[in-house]
Amino acid sequence: MRVGVVTFPGSLDDADARRAVRLAGHDAVALWHGDRDLAGVDAVVLPGGFSYGDYLRCGAISRFAPVMEEVVAGARGGLPVLGICNGFQILCESHLLPGALIRNDHRTFVCRDQRLRIENNRTAWTSGYDADAEITIVLKNGEGGYVADADTLDRLEGEGRVVARYLDLNPNGSQRDIAGITNEAGNVVGLMPHPEHSVEELTGSGTDGLAFFTSLGRMLERAAG
Numbered sequence: 001m002r003v004g005v006v007t008f009p010g011s012l013d014d015a016d017a018r019r020a021v022r023l024a025g026h027d028a029v030a031l032w033h034g035d036r037d038l039a040g041v042d043a044v045v046l047p048g049g050f051s052y053g054d055y056l057r058c059g060a061i062s063r064f065a066p067v068m069e070e071v072v073a074g075a076r077g078g079l080p081v082l083g084i085c086n087g088f089q090i091l092c093e094s095h096l097l098p099g100a101l102i103r104n105d106h107r108t109f110v111c112r113d114q115r116l117r118i119e120n121n122r123t124a125w126t127s128g129y130d131a132d133a134e135i136t137i138v139l140k141n142g143e144g145g146y147v148a149d150a151d152t153l154d155r156l157e158g159e160g161r162v163v164a165r166y167l168d169l170n171p172n173g174s175q176r177d178i179a180g181i182t183n184e185a186g187n188v189v190g191l192m193p194h195p196e197h198s199v200e201e202l203t204g205s206g207t208d209g210l211a212f213f214t215s216l217g218r219m220l221e222r223a224a225g
Contacts (some may be wrong), residue, residue: 001024002040003045003213004041004045008049008051009033010049011048011051011086013048013049016197017045020209020210021198023199023210024199025217026216026217031067032067034067034099038074043059043078043081043216044074044081046088046090047196048196051090054143055098057136058093058095059087059090059094059101060087062093068090071094073188080124082214083189085191085194087190089101092134095193096183097182099146099181100147101143101146102143102144104141104142104171108142109141110139110171113137114138114166114171116134117163118130118131118133118163120161124186124215125213125215126163126215126217127215132176135208136206137195138193138194144171144174146175146179146181156178161181161200164193180193196215198210204220
C-alpha cells in the first residue's frame with residue numbers, strides 16, 4: 001500500500017513514521033501540509049510533534065492546513081487515517097474524532113515505555129493484534145490527557161470505540177485511562193503513544209508497535225478476498 005505521512009511545520013516524528021511504514025512493507029509517501037493533493041495514497045498518517053509550535057491549542061492551527069481538507073474528505077469516505085500524539089490532537093480539532101487532549105494532570109512532559117491493552121482489534125490500524133493484546137510502546141507527551149463529556153465517553157465505551165487503554169499507571173490523567181479511540185467506521189484512529197518508535201529491536205523499545213502499520217496489509221487482503 002501507498003501510505004502518506006504528512007509533514008506540518010513543527011512535525012518531528014514524520015521520518016520515524018515513514019520508516020515504520022517501510023518496515024511494515026508499504027511504500028511511504030511524504031505529504032506536505034500546504035498541498036491539496038494526497039498523491040493517490042491508500043492511507044494517511046498524521047505524525048507526532050509540535051505542529052505550528054502548539055500555539056493556540058495543540059493541533060488547532062493544523063486543522064486548517066490545505067492538506068487537511070483532503071484528509072478530512074478522504075476519512076469521511078473511508079480512507080484509513082492514523083493520528084499519533086499531535087496527530088491525535090489534530091484529528092480531534094478536525095472533528096474526525098470526539099473529545100480533546102489537554103495538558104497532563106501532573107503538568108510535566110512524560111517520556112517512557114508504556115503498557116497498553118488493545119481493546120478494539122477491528123480497526124484498519126489494529127487488526128494485526130489479538131483481542132485484548134497487552135503491548136508496550138513509547139509514550140511522550142505534555143498535553144496527552146484525553147477528555148470528553150460523560151455522554152461521549154459512555155458512547156465510546158458502549159460502541160467499543162476505545163482502541164487502547166493505559167495499563168499499570170495512567171501517565172497523563174486521561175479519562176477512563178483512554179490511550180486511543182476510533183471513529184464509528186473504524187478507519188480513523190487517534191493514539192497518544194507512539195507505535196512508530198517501537199518497530200525494531202535496534203532502538204531498544206521492542207517491536208510491539210509494528211502491527212499498527214502491518215494491519216493495513218490485512219485490510220487490503222480482506223478487501224481483495
